[in-house]
Amino acid sequence: MQRWWLLGRLRAVPGPTRLLLLTQLAFNVGFYLVLPFLAVHLAQDLMLAGWAVGLVLGVRTFSQQGLFALGGALADRFGTRPAVLAGCALRVTGFAILALAGDLWSVLVGAVLTGLAGALFSPAVEAALAEQGAGLERRGTITRSELFALFAVCGEVGAVAGPLLGALLLRVDFALVCLVAAGAFVLIGLAHVRWLPRSAPRHATEPVLAGWSEVLGNRVFWLFALCYSGYLLSHNQLYLALPAELQRAGHPWALGWLFALASLLVVLGQLPMADWARARLGPRRALPLGFALLSAAFAVVALDVWAAPGWGALTPAVSMVVLLTFGQMLAVPTAQDLVADLAAERRLGAHFGFLSSVGGLAVLVGGAGVGHLLDGFGALPWVVLAGVPALGGAALWLLIGRVREGHPVPDSEQ
Missing domain, CATH: 1.20.1250.20 (MFS general substrate transporter like domains)
Structure with missing residues (x-):
């Protein structure tokens, strides 16, 4: 169907x-x-x-x-x-x-x-x-x-x-x-x-490069891009933190299956999730809720990071993938829609490009730090990872409140 x-x-x-x-x-x-x-x-x-x-x-x-x-x-x-x-x-x-x-x-x-x-x-x-x-x-x-x-x-x-x-x-x-x-x-x-x-x-x-000055001068967009980069850092943990968690749990073979699970959830669930977010939540609630799910994905691993090996040790990893994927399905379409609003429908290529580049820089810098923490720091890396989207989601909730009817609020109202 x-x-x-x-x-x-x-x-x-x-x-x-x-x-x-x-x-x-x-x-x-x-x-x-x-x-x-x-x-x-x-x-x-x-x-x-x-x-x-x-x-x-x-x-x-x-x-x-x-x-x-x-x-x-x-x-x-x-x-x-x-x-x-x-x-x-x-x-x-x-x-x-x-x-x-x-x-x-x-x-x-x-x-x-x-x-x-x-x-x-x-x-x-x-x-x-x-x-x-x-x-x-x-x-x-x-x-x-x-x-x-x-x-x-x-x-x-x-x-x-x-x-x-x-x-x-x-x-x-x-x-x-x-x-x-x-x-x-x-x-x-x-x-x-x-x-x-x-x-x-x-x-x-x-x-x-004439549009770069326009993008760089859009303060609301830059704040949005910085907050949204927490999503990209979180999603990148499917390639960094998830394999480490599966290795700790004694089930590294499950990585491919969990990637397949994430893809299946997106294919089956993305359209209904987008409909629900649009009809029931609106961007100011949908985007922070998506980031809250990203935060919960790492919190469940932090709570169970010292669990004994066995089949039950897969539970944190499975929960992480499911929560990350649902957070992605709520956050990403909503954010991509907002980019055009924050850009006032101008210089869309430059705005989308900068959004990705800011996220790439966050992954580059944050990935190195997370990789270091994963090397023997117990639950600490998972607590840090849970905190990043939690803070980003809270900031986005405040920021989106400054966006009215699809356009950035004028400076005089900021």
């Missing part, structure tokens, strides 16, 4: 908007075809040292997350279509290089290009959805928060399908995995050439 409900929602939106949603699905299929298996390939096939594997993964992440602000500015200047096409071209090139790479330097070049590609097309797609969602909401077709919920579901479907297909292709060769992923991005690019309408960008006559 949920599958047909999702298809019905997709059919309800216009063709260009549907293309952007399906693009996110295809992006994630192509991305997750390769990335889950990259570290193993580097270590086992290319025989790279652990520090080199970590360097490649870190450089790839930084070249994407750290450059989102630049990618968003380019999308504002040149438009969604050129940004997506350039990103697809870079990712095709990056995956082709990874397929042929036999040494650290060529791997680094491929990793940087795949990351830079994401920095180009992700803010462009999010900004285009925010802009189109405003028009669809005015016409009563779908609310913008519902549109971002659909965006999340499509992305999650791709994130599930990608590793499954990648695991099958990996039986042949890692190079084949990379080349199939490159082919997926060729098809995405061709689809945008064929079906995404050309539209004149709003800021075509201005310098590429």
